[in-house]
Amino acid sequence: MADDFKANEVSERYARALFELADEAGAIDRVRGDLKSLKAMLADSAELRRAVTSPVYSAEDKGKALVALAAKSKFDMLTARFLGLLTQNDRAAALPGVIAGYEALWAKKTGVVAAEVVSAQPLSAAQLKTIQSALRTALGQDPELEARVDTSILGGLKVKVGSKLFDASLKTKLDTLKFALKRA
Numbered sequence: 128m129a130d131d132f133k134a135n136e137v138s139e140r141y142a143r144a145l146f147e148l149a150d151e152a153g154a155i156d157r158v159r160g161d162l163k164s165l166k167a168m169l170a171d172s173a174e175l176r177r178a179v180t181s182p183v184y185s186a187e188d189k190g191k192a193l194v195a196l197a198a199k200s201k202f203d204m205l206t207a208r209f210l211g212l213l214t215q216n217d218r219a220a221a222l223p224g225v226i227a228g229y230e231a232l233w234a235k236k237t238g239v240v241a242a243e244v245v246s247a248q249p250l251s252a253a254q255l256k257t258i259q260s261a262l263r264t265a266l267g268q269d270p271e272l273e274a275r276v277d278t279s280i281l282g283g284l285k286v287k288v289g290s291k292l293f294d295a296s297l298k299t300k301l302d303t304l305k306f307a308l309k310r311a
Contacts, residue, residue: 138224145209145225146232154203159233161197161206162226168196169223180220190214234271242270245277245285247297262288 149158169176178184178192190211197207213219234240242262244250250258255272262270266288277285282297 135224137218138221139228141213141218141221142225142228142232145205146229146236148209149205150236152205154205155233155236157203158206158209159229161200161202162229164200164202165196166223166226168200179222182220186214186217186219189219193219238268239271240266240268240288241273243273243275243287245275245280245287245296247276247278247280247282249276250274258284258286262286 145158146155149155169179175192175196179189184192193210193214194207197210202210210222213222213225230241244255244258255274259270259272262272270288280296280298281301283295283300284293285296286293
């Protein structure tokens with residue numbers, strides 16, 4: 128428990144430092160784009176996740192891998208140097224927390240709130256626009272939607288904004304009905 132708190136504190140401190148540097152350089156959106164790309168790469172590659180978080184690899188190896196990845200992906204120089212510093216200080220395992228912390232700082236500064244929409248089928252642009260409009264009205268802030276398809280929900284939607292989850296999926300409704308019938 129104490130280690131989790133320490134890890135969050137370290138991630139937030141690094142995220143704040145990166146955000147302040149990016150803000151001074153006028154590069155908060157470019158760095159955010161780099162971090163979003165890096166987050167997607169970490170999500171897509173178990174090998175990359177292992178290389179970044181495993182204590183088996185040395186800080187030097189992690190640094191080489193992340194700096195090479197940054198160069199190949201043409202990340203902003205600030206992002207590349209930050210990744211080098213992170214690994215040099217043996218904090219590469221904090222990278223997912225740093226990305227989340229940076230996103231939170233960016234959202235606070237820009238007034239945009241991140242929202243994840245999960246549906247059973249891909250949503251059209253018109254449907255996403257309707258959801259975005261409804262969220263804007265409900266939240267009083269501009270939502271940035273990230274749409275994802277999960278066929279296991281069968282139908283309906285799940286919308287996650289921050290720590291709140293609005294679940295109107297068919298699977299949840301059926302599970303609720305099943306539970307009610309078992310109790311009866």
